[in-house]
Amino acid sequence: MTAAQPDVSVIIGAYEAMPYLVECLESVQAQTLDPARIEVIAVDDGSTDGTGDQLEEFAKRAPMAVTVIHQENSGGPSRPRNVGLERARGRYVFFLDADDRLGAEALERMVAMADEQGTDVVLGKVVGVNRTAPKSMWGKTLPRTDVFSSQIKFTLSAQKLFRRELLTRHGMHFDESLKTGEDALFTMEAYLRADGVSVISDYVCYYLVGRDDGKHVTKSGxxxxxxxxxxxxxxxxxxxxxxxxxxxxxxxxxxxxxxxxxxxxxxxxxxxxxxxxxxxxxxxxxxxxxxxxxxxxxxxxxxxxxxxxxxxxxxxxxxxxxxxxxxKAPTVFMEPRTGKAYLGYPHFRDATAGLPDDWFVPTTRETLTIEAFKPLTTVHFKRLRKAARRVLKVRRAA
Structure with missing residues (x-):
């Protein structure tokens, strides 16, 4: 008799992950989603610190189905993830790093969102523990969006919920020739191919943990x-x-x-x-x-x-x-007659450098203050202040 298909396959690639792996696995076991709807595929990538033993012990006591695979070290995270993906049976897959952990309701909320909205990728809010995490995309929950209409392009890590049918239909896998940035490539392709992306911002689904031993992949290489x-x-x-x-x-x-x-x-x-x-x-x-x-x-x-x-x-x-x-804060120069502003970084209007003025024009992302303004030509102070305020007003409106 064939076992029922799980809703989500949690794929954990693990290399020298102790002691962080302990809390990672505890967070999987603590999921509020029915254990019968979860399978775990853990790939020990040639660890020598007891990571493999910890995974085997977890497999014996976990309430959900757990498969542990041991392999020689591959030199990067791509191969373990690909091996796990090949074995996955779930409708969705979630890639969990062995030194991070899940919020208790993470899988339940993400699967529910994907089912309700019919989206192919779900991002759950991420916060950093002893390290920084991306922030710009968590302003509000977005039931359905895409990579062009949101800030999700600034979070390309693999720790997302992916509809497995999307990945199999396009033969998607992690590029094993890349030793860093492989997750960015995979996730961006998923965004571009997805029939909708969901963003959960009202619950912390993922804790991105900074390792004290400095072995996190983004710090090396x-x-x-x-x-x-x-x-x-x-x-x-x-x-x-x-x-x-x-x-x-x-x-x-x-x-x-x-x-x-x-x-x-x-x-x-x-x-x-x-x-x-x-x-x-x-x-x-x-x-x-x-x-x-x-x-x-x-x-x-x-x-x-x-x-x-x-x-x-x-x-x-x-x-x-x-x-x-x-x-240093650059001086803000401006043309009093046009109100056009420029930031005075080195070589602005340096004849020997010959750099175009347009390179120095600030965008609406940059804050300008009246105190920083200086005229490019001699003008009456009131005229300069009026022009500066006009520029600020336009930028605030933008």
Missing amino acids: SYTLRFDSARALMELIAEHVPAGPRRDSLMVRPFLITLLPQFGPAFLRGDEEVRAHKLELAKPLMDAYWHEGIAGRLKVNERLRLHLVARGREDLLADVLAFVSAN
Whole structure:
């Protein structure tokens, strides 16, 4: 007799996960969803710290069906997840990291949301424990949305509820050639292929735990892996979304979250060879995908750094990064007659640098204060103040 199909398969890839795995498994056992509706597939990826034994002990006492698979270490999270996905029988799958934990009602709420709305992906609110977690997408619960109409592009970790039929229909799996960012690629593809995405913001479904031993995957690995991740995500977006504003809105994510941090203040501390290598790795990405449609969506200091990377101007980039590192607030210059404002980062209207004024125009994401305004030409103070207030009024309205 064939066992009834579970509602959700919880896939846990585990490597050297002790002692965090204990609370992770306790959170699975504490789920309010009927245990008969849950199956757990745990893949021990060659651990030597007792992780495998802990999984076997859990399988003996857990109220739900548990399958434990032991394999040689694969060197990354993709292979364990793929192995678990191959064995999954549930209508939905949920990828749970072995050092994190679930809220008690997480699976019940997410499965109910997917069933009620007919959506293919459900995001449950995530909070960080001893580490930061994404925040911009949790403003309110969204029964049905998509990657273009929300902030979900800024949470591309794998810890979501996915309709398994969506994954099997498109032959989706985690890219085992990537050692970081593999979840971003998988999740973005799911967003793009999904018939609707749901966001649960009124209940904490997932606790993202920071490890004290520094072994969390996002803290390790060569900088070259970040460029591999950015390239893969950009290629995926370009493949699935035609050129235009919708593509640009998604391309912001790999440029802002994956590529830009490689050209932050730490860039100055790298030796000459590393700095040159980073610029070399960035060049084909900038040549292929960077343009004004993306640049105009970023803050001035973000846009300015990436423009300089695109031009290979390490000399000017160093000045901008030194300014940013000093936590200086740029002076806001403005044209009194037009009310157009500019942020005075290094090399603004520097004739020798020859950078376009448009690179320095702030977006509505940036806060301007009247005290910071200075005229670009000599004008009466009242006229300057009136123009500055007009700009602020327009930006507040926007």
